[in-house]
Amino acid sequence: MSKITIxxxxxxxxxxxxxxxxxxxxxxxISGATVNLGYNHRGMEKAAESRTYIQNLYLIERVCGICSHxxxxxxxxxxxxxxxxxxxxxxxxxxTLFAELERVHSHLLWLGVAGYEMGFETLFMYTWRDRExxxxxxxxxxxxRVHYSINTLGxxxxxxxxxxxxxxxxxxxxxxxxxxxxxxxxxxEPTVLARTSNVGKLPYDVAIERGAVGPTxxxxxxxxxxxxxxxxxxxxxLDFKLITHDTNDVFGRLVVRxxxxxxxxxxxxxxxxxxxxGPIAIKIPMKIxxxxxxxxxxxxxxxxxxxxxxxNTDKPExxxxxxxxLANLQSVAYMMEGGWLADVPLVIAAIDPCMSCTDRxxxxxxxxxxxEVYSWEDMRKLGIEHYKRRxxxxxxx
Amino acid sequence: xxxxxxxxYILIFPGFLFLxxxxxxxxxxxxxxxxxxxxxxxxxxxxxxxxxxxxxAKEVIVPDASTNKTMFRVLPFFAMAAVxxxxxxxxxxxxxxxxxxQGDLVVAIYLLTIPTVTFFLAGWSSASPYSTVGSMRVLTxxxxxxxxxMLALIGPAILAGSWNMSExxxxxxxxxxxxxxxxxxxxxxxxxxxxKLERMxxxxxxxxxxxxxxxxxxxxxxxxxFFLLAVDMELVVGAALVNAVFLGGTLGLSxxxxxxxxxxxxxxxxxxxxxxxxLMARIRIxxxxxxxxxxxxxxxxxQVAFDIFLKYKLG
Amino acid sequence: xxxxQTEEKVKAGLEAKFPGAVTNALVQRKNRVWLDAAAEKLxxxxxxxxxxxxxxxxxxxGFDEGENLGAYYHMTDTKxxxxxxxxxxxxxxxxxxxxxxxxxxxxxxxxxxDMLGIKIQGLPAGRRYPLAEDFPVGQYPLRKDWKTEDYLxxxxxxxxESK
Numbered sequence: 001m002s003k004i005t006i007x008x009x010x011x012x013x014x015x016x017x018x019x020x021x022x023x024x025x026x027x028x029x030i031s032g033a034t035v036n037l038g039y040n041h042r043g044m045e046k047a048a049e050s051r052t053y054i055q056n057l058y059l060i061e062r063v064c065g066i067c068s069h070x071x072x073x074x075x076x077x078x079x080x081x082x083x084x085x086x087x088x089x090x091x092x093x094x095x096t097l098f099a100e101l102e103r104v105h106s107h108l109l110w111l112g113v114a115g116y117e118m119g120f121e122t123l124f125m126y127t128w129r130d131r132e133x134x135x136x137x138x139x140x141x142x143x144x145r146v147h148y149s150i151n152t153l154g155x156x157x158x159x160x161x162x163x164x165x166x167x168x169x170x171x172x173x174x175x176x177x178x179x180x181x182x183x184x185x186x187x188x189e190p191t192v193l194a195r196t197s198n199v200g201k202l203p204y205d206v207a208i209e210r211g212a213v214g215p216t217x218x219x220x221x222x223x224x225x226x227x228x229x230x231x232x233x234x235x236x237x238l239d240f241k242l243i244t245h246d247t248n249d250v251f252g253r254l255v256v257r258x259x260x261x262x263x264x265x266x267x268x269x270x271x272x273x274x275x276x277x278g279p280i281a282i283k284i285p286m287k288i289x290x291x292x293x294x295x296x297x298x299x300x301x302x303x304x305x306x307x308x309x310x311x312n313t314d315k316p317e318x319x320x321x322x323x324x325x326l327a328n329l330q331s332v333a334y335m336m337e338g339g340w341l342a343d344v345p346l347v348i349a350a351i352d353p354c355m356s357c358t359d360r361x362x363x364x365x366x367x368x369x370x371x372e373v374y375s376w377e378d379m380r381k382l383g384i385e386h387y388k389r390r391x392x393x394x395x396x397x
Numbered sequence: 398x399x400x401x402x403x404x405x406y407i408l409i410f411p412g413f414l415f416l417x418x419x420x421x422x423x424x425x426x427x428x429x430x431x432x433x434x435x436x437x438x439x440x441x442x443x444x445x446x447x448x449x450x451x452x453x454a455k456e457v458i459v460p461d462a463s464t465n466k467t468m469f470r471v472l473p474f475f476a477m478a479a480v481x482x483x484x485x486x487x488x489x490x491x492x493x494x495x496x497x498x499q500g501d502l503v504v505a506i507y508l509l510t511i512p513t514v515t516f517f518l519a520g521w522s523s524a525s526p527y528s529t530v531g532s533m534r535v536l537t538x539x540x541x542x543x544x545x546x547m548l549a550l551i552g553p554a555i556l557a558g559s560w561n562m563s564e565x566x567x568x569x570x571x572x573x574x575x576x577x578x579x580x581x582x583x584x585x586x587x588x589x590x591x592x593k594l595e596r597m598x599x600x601x602x603x604x605x606x607x608x609x610x611x612x613x614x615x616x617x618x619x620x621x622x623f624f625l626l627a628v629d630m631e632l633v634v635g636a637a638l639v640n641a642v643f644l645g646g647t648l649g650l651s652x653x654x655x656x657x658x659x660x661x662x663x664x665x666x667x668x669x670x671x672x673x674x675x676l677m678a679r680i681r682i683x684x685x686x687x688x689x690x691x692x693x694x695x696x697x698x699x700q701v702a703f704d705i706f707l708k709y710k711l712g
Numbered sequence: 713x714x715x716x717q718t719e720e721k722v723k724a725g726l727e728a729k730f731p732g733a734v735t736n737a738l739v740q741r742k743n744r745v746w747l748d749a750a751a752e753k754l755x756x757x758x759x760x761x762x763x764x765x766x767x768x769x770x771x772x773x774g775f776d777e778g779e780n781l782g783a784y785y786h787m788t789d790t791k792x793x794x795x796x797x798x799x800x801x802x803x804x805x806x807x808x809x810x811x812x813x814x815x816x817x818x819x820x821x822x823x824x825x826d827m828l829g830i831k832i833q834g835l836p837a838g839r840r841y842p843l844a845e846d847f848p849v850g851q852y853p854l855r856k857d858w859k860t861e862d863y864l865x866x867x868x869x870x871x872x873e874s875k
Contacts, residue, residue, distance in 0.1 A: 006526045006608075014606035025530070028682055037819065038842035045827075046853050046860065117606050119597060119679020125435040191598055191678040208767050211816035224768070229790040230743055294744065294786055294793055296770065307773045307784060320784075322771035322820075330816040341530065342681040345606040 003031065006341070010039045014117060014345035017353060019329075025341060033336040035329055048319040053079055053288065054153055056316065061147055063321060066109065069095075069102045070299035071306075071321065072151045077232065078293040078308035079153060083284050089234070089276040091155035096233040097271045098142070098150050100264045101168075104175065105134045106300035107257045107264075110352045111182060114254060117345040118195040123185070130178045133171045140164055155281025165272050176265045183258045196251035200335040200347035203248055210330040214302020215260065216351045218244045219252030226298035238267050250343075250350045286314045299324055301352045325353050403495075411489040413481055419660075420629035421445040423667050427632070430671040445629070452622030460615045462524040469522050472515045473616075473623035479511035480630045487637045488563050489659050491651030492570065497563040502554055505562065505638060506547060512631055513539050513593065516602070519624070520612030531611030534602040534682055535595075541689035542592035542599070548697035549586035552704040553579055553642050562638075566646030576645060578707065582700035583643045585693055587666070590635045591673050592689070594628065598677040599685060632670075636663040719745050722794060725764070730757055736797075749785075749796040751807050757796065758785065759813045765789045769810070772820035774828040776856045781805045781830050800830060809834035827854040 004025045010018035018039035024032035044063060048056050056075065063071045073095055080087055108131040115123030135145045141164060142148035142157070150156050186192055202212065207220035217224050221244055227235045228242045243259045245252035288310040296305040302324030311317040328351040335347045406412055424445045432439025463469045486501035488494040494501070513535060520532025554560055556575060557568035569576055592599040603611025610616075616624060640646060640662045647655040680688070719739045726734045726747065733753035738746045749757055758769070766787040773784040782799040800807055807824070809832050810817055822841040824830045829852035840847070848866075852858060 004526050004529060006530065013609060027533075028530075036839055036841075038840065038844070041842040041844075043853060043860075046858075050860075115678070119600065119604060119606070120677065121431075121597070122435050122675050123678070125437055129436050189678070191680055194680055194684055195678050209815055211768055211770075211814065213768075224790050226790070292746075294784075294795060296788070296793070303770065305770045305786060307771075307786065309775070318773070318775055320771065320773035326819055327771075327816065330818065340681055340683070342601070342604065342607055342679075 008344060008348075014348065015353075016113075019353070021332075021336070021344070021348070023336070023341070023344065028341050030336055030339055030341060030344070033333045035333050037326075037329065045319055045321065048316060050315065052286070052314045053316065056319070057151065057153065058149065060319075060321070061149060064323060065146055066106050067102065067299045067301065067304070067323075068147050069098045069150065070297055070304050071323075072149075073099065073233070074295055074297040074304050074306040075308070075319070075321075076151050076153065077295045077297070078306055079288065080284065081293045081295065082291045082308065082310045083153075083288050085154055085282060085284050087155055088278045088280060088282060090159075090278045091280045092233045093271055093275055094156045094158075094160060094280065095151065096235065096238070097160075097268060098138070098148060099233065100267045100271070101134055101138055101141075102148075103264050103300045104261060104268075105131055105138065106352070107261050108134065108175075110257055110300075110349075111186075111254075113349050113352075114250075114346065117349040118192065120192065120195075123182075123192075127182065130175060133175055137168045137171050140167055152281060154284040155279070157281075159280050160272075160275065165275075169269065169272060172265050172268050176262070179258065179261045179265070183255075183262075186254050186258055192254075193251070195343075195346065196254055197247070197249060199250045199343045200339065200350055201248050202331055202335050206334055207248075207331065210334065211327050212302075212331045213324050213327045214299070214352075215253055215256045216302065216328050216331065218242075219256045220248045221246045224303070226296050226303055230296070232295070232297060234271070238270055240267050250346055253350045287312060288314070290317075301325060302328060325351065329353070406495050407481070407485070411484060411495075416481060416484060416630045416633055417626060419663075420626065420633045421449060423632050423636075423663070424629045426664060426667050427671050427674075430668060431675050434671070434675045449622050449626060452625070453619050455618035455622075457618040457620055458615075460523060460525065463522055463615070464524050465522045468518060470620065472519045472522075473620045473627060476512040476515040476627040477623055477630065479508050479515075480627055480634050483508035484634050484637065486562060487634065487641050488566055488646045489637065490656045491647060492567050492649055492655075493563045497561050500560045502550060502560050502562050502565070502642070505634075506550065509593070509631065509634065509638070510539070510543065512627055516595075516612050516624075519616065520602075520614075523612070523615035525615050527608040527610065527614040528612050530608050531602045531614065535612055537682055538592060538595070538599065538601060538685060541686040542589040542693075545585055545689055545693040545697045546589035546593065548694060548701060549582045549589060550638075550642055552582040552697070552700040555701065556704040556708055558708070562641045563646075566641045567649075569643075569645030570647075570649040573645060573648070575707070576643070578703070579643050579700065581696055581703075583639070585697040585700065586639050586643065587669055588673070588693060589689070589697075590639060591670055592685070594632055594635060594670070596670065597674040598679045600679060601682050601685060604679055632667070633663060636666040636670075639666055716742060719743070719792065722792065723747070726757070726761075726794075729760060733757065743792045745792065745794045747794070747796060749798050751798050751800050754785070754796070754798055755808055755810050755813055758787070758810050761787055761794070762813055766792075766794060769814040769817050769820075772817065772824060774824045774830065774854060776802075776828060776854065778802075778856070781828055781855075783807060783824055783830065785810070805830040806833055807831075811835065826852075828852050829855065 006023045006025055008021040008023055009015050010020050020036040022034045023030050044059060048059060051059060057072055060071045060075045061068045108127050112124040112127035138148055139145050141160060142150045150158065202220045204221045207217050207222050223242055223244050225242050240263045243256050243263065245256050290310055290312050292309040294307045296303050304324055305322045307320040309317040332348060332351060336344055339347065408414060425440065425442050429439040459466050459469055483505045485496050486494050486505055517532045517535045520528035520535060553565055557565040559565055595602055603613060613621060613624060644662055647658040650658050716739050723737045723739060723745055727737055730753060733750040734747050736748040740746055766789045768788050768790060770786040770788050775782055779802055780799040781802050782797065785796040787794045798807055807830055809821060819841060821832045821835050825832055826840055826843045
C-alpha cells in the first residue's frame with residue numbers, strides 16, 4: 001500500500017499549541033512519526049536576565065497558562081534558597097493549597113480534552129463545567145482564575161479567612177462527588193474503554209529511557225513523584241498516596257489522573273483544616289548574594305525543574321526552565337508508531353501538552369491600512385473607553 | 398394544471414423547499430437537544446438558516462491540485478438531488494407516497510447510497526491528504542453499515558409481503574401490534590442510519606481532531622453549504638424511511654393530521670439519534686467495522702428470521 | 713558532614729571511579745551534589761551513574777562564563793540531584809553527545825547548539841530547535857555578548873509601527 005505523509009500541526013484542531021508532527025501513514029496505521037518543536041519560543045530565559053527578581057516572578061508565571069503556580073513556586077524556591085530566607089509555615093501551606101487546587105483544575109481540564117480528542121464531547125462539556133468550581137475557588141482566594149500570582153518573594157500575597165475556607169471546602173465536596181462519577185464513567189463506559197485501552201503503549205523501560213515524567217511515567221509503573229521523593233513546601237506533613245498504574249496505555253494515564261484528583265481533594269482538606277498560624281510573608285533583600293540553586297517540583301504534568309544562578313545584583317545571572325512537556329514529548333513519537341491515525345490526537349493529549357500564551361495583541365486596521373501593535377497601556381485605555389460608552393466608568397477606579 | 402402539481406410536489410412540498418427548511422430545522426433540534434443534554438445553552442433556532450445563507454455568500458475556492466474540477470463543483474448538487482429523489486417514494490403526508498411502485502424500498506435505499514459515494518468522490522478529487530484519508534474512511538464505513546441497514550429494512554418488508562413502502566406502512570397501520578415486534582430491527586436501523594449520516598460515534602470520515610474536515614476539507618462557500626444541506630436533508634429522508642418501514646408511517650392519517658404525525662415521528666427519531674450522539678465516544682474505523690459485522694448484522698439477521706417465523710405463523 | 717551520608721557516598725564513589733575527571737565536588741545541602749566533570753569523559757560518567765540508579769537526566773542548562781561556555785547536566789535518581797558542570801573553551805566549544813546513554817536528551821542538546829553555539833559531537837543533524845528556521849546562523853542568543861536590542865536593530869521586518 002502506498003504511503004501518505006500527513007502533517008499534524010502547527011495549526012490543527014487537535015492541538016492547542018503550535019507544534020508539528022509529521023506522520024507517515026500506511027492506510028490507517030502509522031509507520032513513522034517525527035516531532036518538530038520551537039514554534040512558540042519566546043526567549044524567556046534571555047529576558048529573565050535583564051529583569052529583577054520580582055519582575056521575573058510575573059514573567060515566569062506566564063511560561064504557561066495552566067501551571068502558572070508551578071513555575072513561580074519552583075522559581076521562588078530557588079530565589080529563597082539563594083537569599084537564605086526562612087519562609088513562614090503559613091505561607092508554605094497556602095502555596096501547597098494552590099498547588100493542589102491547580103492540579104485539580106489541570107486534571108479536570110485534561111479529562112475534558114481527552115474526552116474531546118476521543119470524540120466524546122459530553123465528557124468534555126461536563127468536566128469543563130465542573131472545573132468552573134475549582135476556578136471559582138482560585139478566584140476567591142487570589143482574585144484571578146488562571147494567573148493567580150499568589151506567590152511573592154518571601155511568602156504569599158493574600159491570607160485565607162475562615163469564610164473563604166468554608167466556601168472552598170463546600171466546592172471541593174461537590175467536586176469529590178463528581179470525580180467519583182467520572183472514575184466510574186472512565187472505567188466502565190465501553191466506547192471510552194475501546195478508545196483508551198492498549199493505545200499509546202509506553203513500557204516501563206522506554207519511559208525511563210526517554211525520561212518521561214509525571215502521570216505519563218506513573219501510568220507506566222514508574223513510581224516517580226517529587227512530592228514523595230523530595231518533599232518540598234509542606235508535602236512532608238501531608239498524608240497522600242503515590243498513584244501508579246501498570247497498563248502503560250492511555251487508559252492508565254486516565255486512571256492515574258482521576259485517582260490523583262481524589263488524593264488532591266484529600267490534601268486540600270488536610271491543609272485547610274490544619275492551617276498553621278503566623279505571618280504570610282517576610283521581607284527579602286533586592287540584591288541576592290552569588291550562588292546557584294536547582295530545584296524541582298511536581299507540576300500537574302510532571303517534574304518541573306529550574307536552575308537559578310545569582311551574581312550579587314538584583315537580576316539573575318542565568319535562569320533555566322524545563323517544563324514537563326519537553327521531557328514527555330520524547331516519548332510521544334515512540335507511542336505513536338505502529339498505532340492508528342485515529343489515536344494520534346489522544347496519544348498527544350495523553351501527555352497533556354502545555355499551552356503557552358503571548359502578552360500583546362496585533363490589530364489590523366483596514367482604514368489606515370497597517371498593522372497596529374497595542375501596548376498594555378493602549379489596551380487598558382481601549383477597555384476603559386469601551387465600557388464608558390456602555391455607562392461603566394472604570395477610569396475612576 | 399396536470400403538470401404543475403407534480404412539479405409542486407418535487408419543488409415545494411414534500412420536495413426541495415420543505416426538505417431544506419425542515420432539514421435545517423432538524424439540524425437545530427439535534428443541536429439544541431445535544432446542547433441541553435450536555436449542559437449547554439445551544440444555538441437559537443435561526444442559527445442553521447443563518448449559517449447556510451452565510452455560506453452561500455462566501456467565496457468558493459477550488460483547489461488547484463483538484464483532480465477533476467468539474468466533478469468537484471457538481472458533486473454537492475448530485476448528493477442533494479439523490480436525497481430529494483429518494484423522498485418521492487416515501488409516504489409523508491398520508492398513507493400513500495407521491496409515486497409508489499413495487500420495489501420502491503430498494504430504489505430508496507440505493508438513492509440514499511449515492512450521497513455517500515459523492516462524499517467519497519468529493520474527498521478523492523480534492524487531492525489533499527486529509528480528504529484522501531477521509532474518503533477512504535467514507536468507503537470503508539459504507540461497507541460496514543450498508544449491510545445491517547439493508548438487512549434491518551428487509552424484515553418489515555417480508556412481514557408485510559411487499560417491497561412498496563406505502564404498502565408496508567399501510568400494513569403496520571392496520572396491524573399496529575406488529576410494531577413492537579420490530580424493536581431489534583428498528584434499533585439496528587437507527588444505529589446504521591447514524592453511521593450513514595456520519596454522526597457521532599460514527600463521524601470517523603470527518604473526525605476533526607484527526608483529519609481536520611475529512612472529505613470536506615477543501616470545500617468552501619456555496620459548495621460546502623450545499624453539501625451540509627444535503628446531509629441535513631438526508632437526516633429527514635432517513636428518518637422518514639425508518640418511520641415508513643418500522644413505525645407505520647402516518648398510521649392511516651392524512652392531510653394536516655398526517656403531516657403533523659410525520660413531523661412528530663421524525664422529531665422523535667431525531668431525538669433518538671441525538672441521544673446516540675451524546676452518549677458515546679467516537680470509535681476507531683476498525684472498531685466500527687468490527688461492531689457492524691459482528692453485532693449489528695447478526696441482530697438485523699435475527700430480526701429477519703423472527704419476521705419470517707411470524708409470517709409463517711400468520712399463514 | 714556526617715549528616716549527609718548518602719550524598720557523601722555518591723561524591724566519594726564518583727571521585728574514586730573517575731580520578732582526575734571529577735573535580736571540585738561539593739555537597740551543597742541535603743540532596744544536592746555539585747561537581748565539575750571533564751568534557752571528554754562525560755558520556756562515560758553519565759553511563760556509570762545511570763547504571764548506579766541515576767536514571768533520569770532532568771535537564772541540561774547551558775551557560776556562558778566569559779572565557780568558557782559549558783553546560784550543567786542535572787542527573788537525578790528522583791531524590792538527589794547531582795549536577796555535573798562541563799566547561800569548554802569559548803574559542804572552540806565542543807561537548808560530546810550523551811544520546812547513547814539518554815536518548816531523551818536530544819532536545820536539550822539541540823538547545824545547547826542553537827542557543828549557545830556549543831558543538832555537540834555525535835548529535836544527528838536535523839531541524840533547528842528551539843529557534844526558527846530563518847533565525848540568522850552564527851548568532852547565539854544565550855551568550856552574554858548577544859543583545860536583544862542589536863538583533864532588533866538588524867531585523868527591519870520586525871519593526872512594527874506603534875500606535
